[in-house]
Amino acid sequence: MRSTGMPKPFVHYDQRRYRTLGVVDAYTAWAPVYGDLDLRFDIDLLEASPVLAERVRGARVVDLGCGTGRIGAWARQRGAAHVSGVDLTPAMLAHAKSRGSYDVLIRGDLTRIPIATGQTDVATTSLALCHVADLGGFFAEAKRILRPGGTLAIVDYHPTFLFLGIPSHFPDPKTGENIAVVNHIHAFGQIFDAGRAAGFALRDLRERFVDDEWITAHPSYQRHHGLPITALWWFDA
Numbered sequence: 001m002r003s004t005g006m007p008k009p010f011v012h013y014d015q016r017r018y019r020t021l022g023v024v025d026a027y028t029a030w031a032p033v034y035g036d037l038d039l040r041f042d043i044d045l046l047e048a049s050p051v052l053a054e055r056v057r058g059a060r061v062v063d064l065g066c067g068t069g070r071i072g073a074w075a076r077q078r079g080a081a082h083v084s085g086v087d088l089t090p091a092m093l094a095h096a097k098s099r100g101s102y103d104v105l106i107r108g109d110l111t112r113i114p115i116a117t118g119q120t121d122v123a124t125t126s127l128a129l130c131h132v133a134d135l136g137g138f139f140a141e142a143k144r145i146l147r148p149g150g151t152l153a154i155v156d157y158h159p160t161f162l163f164l165g166i167p168s169h170f171p172d173p174k175t176g177e178n179i180a181v182v183n184h185i186h187a188f189g190q191i192f193d194a195g196r197a198a199g200f201a202l203r204d205l206r207e208r209f210v211d212d213e214w215i216t217a218h219p220s221y222q223r224h225h226g227l228p229i230t231a232l233w234w235f236d237a
Contacts, residue, residue, distance in 0.1 A: 007163070007185040015165030018180040023131050024089050026181040027067070030170045031091035034068055040214060042126040042155040043074050045232035049204050052234050055151050056080050059121035062145060064110050065128025069096030075124065076101040086113060111137035115145045126155040127230070130168065133184045135191065139198035146237040152200060154235070158207065158228040159185050191233060200235035207231045 021029070047053055057079035063072045066085030075083050084104040087093050093105050108114040110125070111134045123142050132138050142152050157168060167180040186194075192202060207228040210221050214229075 006190075007159070007187050010162055010167065010183045010185055013163055013165045013185070014167065016167060016169065016178070016180065018167065018169055018178045020167070020180040020182055022182055026170075026179060027089040028091045029172060029179065030181075031068075031089070031095060033170075033173045034092070034095070036068065036070055037127075038217065040208060040217070041230050042071065042232075045155050045206055045208055045230060046071075046074065046124075046153060048206055049153075049232065049234055052151065052153055052204065053078055056122055060084075060119065061122045061124065062086065062113075062115055062120045063102075064113065064123055064125040064142070065131075066096050066102070066105070067092045067126075067128070069099040069101055071124050071126045072096060073099050073101040075122075080122075084115065086110070086115065111141055113141045113145055117144050118147050120145045120150060121147060122151045122153065124153045124155075127157055127168075129154055129156045129186065129191075130162070130183050131181060135184075135186055135194040136197065139194045139200065143198045143200065143237055148237060150237040152195075152233075152235040152237065154191075154233040155230055156186075156233075157183075158231050159187055160228050161224075164227075188231075195233070195235050200237060202233065203236050204234035205232065 056075050058081050060082045061075045061080040063085045066087045072083050072085050083102050085096050085102045086106050086108045106114050162185045167183045169180045208230045209228050210224045
């Protein structure tokens with residue numbers, strides 16, 4: 001899989017023109033009302049690859065961009081032996097700590113991951129890669145922390161929504177104003193190429209569509225019916 005040309009920066013596609021904040025400022029504002037996302041966004045995709053879910057059992061797992069800790073809780077339920085979480089936003093780390101699913105929580109950037117080299121069996125990241133500008137830096141760091149043969153599982157916002165001009169966004173808890181989080185578009189070919197350049201092999205790729213079941217649970221998504229909303233990439237180191 002090769003990409004020809006490059007997507008333009010998100011501002012080129014933006015249809016909402018919401019006020020946009022950087023990752024830390026945005027998630028600090030969002031944290032008090034963030035809550036838990038529907039499992040359909042990411043955990044359903046992780047469970048759709050049964051071998052991937054089984055790799056978590058007994059493993060040392062690092063949850064990159066752990067947010068409020070949903071994926072760490074899933075890893076613990078799946079039998080992970082040790083779960084670490086890394087996030088850039090202290091307010092989100094505080095929520096993750098309250099879950100009690102993590103052995104270690106660390107503040108850090110996903111292109112400079114504060115984890116020892118070669119000590120991780122499984123690295124996960126959910127709905128965070130779209131906030132990372134340096135795709136090559138992310139994959140290089142993920143490869144560094146994983147042991148040979150380790151697993152990288154990425155779930156992210158589908159680029160289709162970004163190409164349609166819909167950013168990650170939330171209503172300001174104080175004013176109700178819609179605020180966007182800075183987004184970077186990574187086309188599928190770019191993700192494949194960056195992973196391969198870092199020494200990864202792609203094992204699985206799955207997409208989650210807004211289907212009838214989704215609309216029943218979330219009627220406000222009716223206008224997005226039939227579109228892919230998230231995707232899973234499973235790489236082996």
